[in-house]
Amino acid sequence: MNTADLNGFLMESWLILSNCQTFGLANSLKLLNPRFRIDSMDVWGFRKNIEKYKEDLPRYFRVVVHPQFRNIDFDFTIAQNLDFIPSINFDAYHPDVCYAFSNGPIDSPMGSYHSMIVLAAYEAGLTTEATRKLFRRDVFERCDFFSRWEQERTQLLKHFSQYGLDISSSFAQWSRGDAFMYSVNHPKIRCIYDIARIFMKRLGVNTVESDLLPADNLLNGPCYPVYPEIAEVFGTRGSYLFKVPNEYRLISLEKFIERSFEVYASLPPNSIQVESAVRPRYANIKAVIAEAAR
Secondary structure, X not given: OOEEOOOOOEEOEEEEEEOOOHHHHHHHHHHHOOOOEEEEEEHHHHHHOHHHXXXXXXXXXXXXXXXXXXXXXXXXXXXXXXXXXXOOOOOOOOOOEEOEEOOOEOOEOEEOEEEXXXXXXXXXXXXXXXXXXOOOHHHHHHOOOOOOHHHHHHHHHHHHHOOOOOOHHHHHHHOOOOOOEOOOOOEOHHHHHHHHHHHHHHHOOOOOOOOOOXXXXXXXXXXXXOOHHHHHHHOOOOOXXXXXXXXXXXXXXXXXXXXXXXXXXXXXXXXXEEOHHHHHHHHHHHHXXXXXXX
C-alpha cells in the first residue's frame, strides 16, 4: 500500500494502532515526516473492524502497535514490518486517581476517573463537607501521595526501553515547569510528539524539525488537577479545578465530591471495587481516612 505524493515520490504507508493516545501519535509522525502516508485507529475501532484489518494489514509497509494489542486474538505477524510503541502512564501528579467498578466500570463526573479519597470517605459514611476537609497536606502525606515520583519515573523509562526507546532525556524536559500529564494515562501532546520523534530516530528516519505540534485531542477528555499541595512538591502549578469530559468547563472540588457521592449512592451498597493495581494503596487510604475522621 505504497502510494505517490503530489511530486511523484513513493510514499511508505504506515498503520498506527494504539489506545487513547493513537491520534496524537499518528499526527506527530505525520508532522515529523510528510513523506509517509499514515493511517490510524484506536483499539476500540480496531476491535469493531477486526475482519477488515485481517485483509488490510499486510498491505501496509509498517504497522506500529501498542503492546496491549498482543492480548487481542489477531495474527499481527501478517504485517510486513511490525513495531511497538507503548503509551505513557504516570501517576505521580495524580496519586489519588483510580478506576472503580460495580458490575462494570463506573463513570464519575470525570469520566472513568475516581478519587480514592472521595470514595473512601463515602464508604466511611462521611458527609461531603467532611470529605472536602480531607484534602490537605497531612492527609496526603499519610496516603504516600508525595513519594511516587521516582518509582513512576523508573517504571516508565524501563517500559519504553524494553521497546528500544530511550525517553530519559525527554522525561527530564517534561518534568520542568507545568505538569506533563492531564491524568494518570493522558499525557500532553508534547510528550507524544517527543516519543514519535524518538521512534523515528530509532528507525533511522530523517525528521522535519519545527515548532509545530498537533492538536492536543486528549484535552477534550477529562483533565484531572494536580492538587496544590502535590504541585508545590514538584514545582508546578496546582489547583482544585476539574475539567469535565467533552466540555471546556471546570468544576470545583466541592462539586466533584457532591456529584461523585450522587453516583455512588445510586449503586448497590458495598458493591464498589477499585482496580486491582491500586487496592493495596486504597486500603492504606481507607485507613488514613478512618483515622482522620475520628
